[in-house]
């Protein structure tokens with residue numbers, strides 16, 4: 001795939017060129033019968049950028065990626081790949097066009113060795129039919145090379161993938177998608193079930209995937225994670241775009257504020273004060289977003305060195 | 319995670335944070351599914367070697383191996399099926415269905431046993447395919463689907479035999495064309511050093527070699543582990559889940575046919591009520607051999623060892639002059655012990 005996309009270009013060069021984006025949604029909507037889960041959503045994914053999609057539970061994030069990944073069809077608007085309108089019937093078609101999705105719980109078979117997981121469904125073989133067999137040496141070599149290119153070094157590819165940490169497992173799934181020709185990579189809440197440290201591992205590989213020229217759609221409801229790797233932020237709310245901003249147009253506290261939903265936070269504050277007599281002065285003031293939560297998270301990030309991806313980012317945008 | 323993000327392509331050979339240590343040799347050996355069974359087999363062998371003098375003779379070993387092979391040939395695909403995440407409770411009576419089909423087709427339609435043998439093969443593969451198809455179509459657990467086919471086949475075996483022969487057993491086919499040939503293939507003996515070893519023992523070991531190769535060295539083997547280990551993951555990366563499971567059920571059908579032919583050509587006639595309960599022996603052999611009941615883990619070699627343990631206990635009790643009533647008790651003890659050992663082994667294997 002690295003010959004079809006400029007692997008190590010600065011995003012500005014790719015982003016500002018006249019080439020159409022990898023994936024583009026124009027006014028896309030999706031209704032499940034009477035439920036309008038998504039409407040009027042615009043989204044642009046370019047090579048070598050990370051587009052973060054944020055939103056509270058029920059905001060429509062999963063619906064959005066189901067449309068992009070071909071699991072569902074949109075009911076309004078336009079979906080373009082490489083500038084041409086498409087209608088994907090299933091995830092296989094999306095994969096055929098280089099759009100791969102890594103689901104959190106659907107990524108791997110825990111008891112199988114790492115290399116078998118890596119090539120599952122696309123095994124390399126050698127020899128004529130009745131004795132056609134797995135080309136184990138080649139698969140292990142390729143797997144090791146691909147994992148190293150993503151910065152994952154495993155000494156023992158025979159170990160069951162279930163014995164890796166959650167972050168490493170996700171990372172192997174990401175490396176796998178990259179190897180099998182993904183140009184755009186969709187990650188559905190890859191950090192949701194992970195601790196701070198493991199989230200750092202995954203964020204690092206998201207940055208690595210971007211360095212390799214992929215357009216990444218990173219779904220999360222954690223603005224801190226998003227801000228560490230994101231180039232563009234789209235906040236969904238009740239099925240529609242509440243905010244769409246490039247990294248240089250928005251600061252972390254603003255992003256957090258949009259995520260939390262300023263007005264709702266005020267209402268919640270009021271409710272809590274009535275129900276439990278919580279001291280409302282302790283709660284973050286509108287319109288400033290939760291300063292202490294933010295400081296806390298940043299401290300945790302620093303302690304665990306998860307600033308890594310951010311450093312990479314700085315490096316390449318500089 | 320102490321290092322900063324590594325620029326791609328320039329990843330150093332040693333990235334301390336991302337590194338996992340190589341698992342120690344004992345732990346990697348323990349991770350093999352059949353290790354527990356191997357230790358168990360050795361213990362059972364030594365035990366009967368000590369308490370039952372006739373057990374020490376080569377003739378006895380040949381008998382043990384024959385007993386093991388008739389269970390072991392079906393236990394092999396049953397183990398693969400279990401690794402693929404499914405059960406087949408119909409395998410025991412399917413053996414008899416196959417033998418009855420071959421016998422009655424030969425008797426009623428032709429005078430050549432090979433016609434019956436081939437029709438029985440088609441019927442056995444068909445039963446396997448039906449099991450797999452019903453499973454995929456209904457989405458019911460294989461336990462239920464094959465319990466249904468088990469009862470249906472059991473009924474058919476008795477009813478059709480009575481209908482066609484007016485008896486509970488089939489008529490002898492020993493004077494038909496091709497009987498000698500078929501007996502040579504399915505039920506002869508080979509003399510080794512003066513000891514007569516049944517040909518099924520060699521077939522059993524041959525099938526075990528093929529099953530091991532398929533499981534560990536082919537695409538299909540990879541798919542078996544995947545559909546049993548995490549069916550949804552397998553599907554999402556393009557593994558044909560339905561096809562894999564149907565093929566596994568058909569391989570059980572093939573083995574049932576083979577053992578059915580062994581029975582037919584060993585005894586000339588078939589008792590229509592037999593076979594019930596054997597399905598559990600196959601499953602027990604697979605479980606003692608290290609297959610996980612929940613799928614995704616196990617080996618063909620393990621099923622061979624499991625069947626061998628079964629054979630040793632069956633014959634060992636006879637050679638030790640014990641009341642054979644004890645047999646089932648021993649089987650139960652071994653099953654529990656094996657399950658616990660396997661559980662422990664798997665914890666060791668996947669421990670971080």
Ligand SMILES: Nc1ncnc2c1ncn2[C@@H]1O[C@H](COP(=O)(O)OP(=O)(O)O)[C@@H](O)[C@H]1O
Nearest residue numbers: 032035037055056057058059060061062063064
């Ligand atoms: N298959 C479906 N049928 C009907 N309504 C659905 C379906 N999937 C999602 N929805 C609705 O669409 C809205 C958005 O859901 P979702 O995209 O899952 O949000 P998120 O992933 O951001 O939590 C929710 O109100 C949800 O109830």
Ligand SMILES: [Mg+2]
Nearest residue numbers: 058061062063
């Ligand atoms: Mg969701």
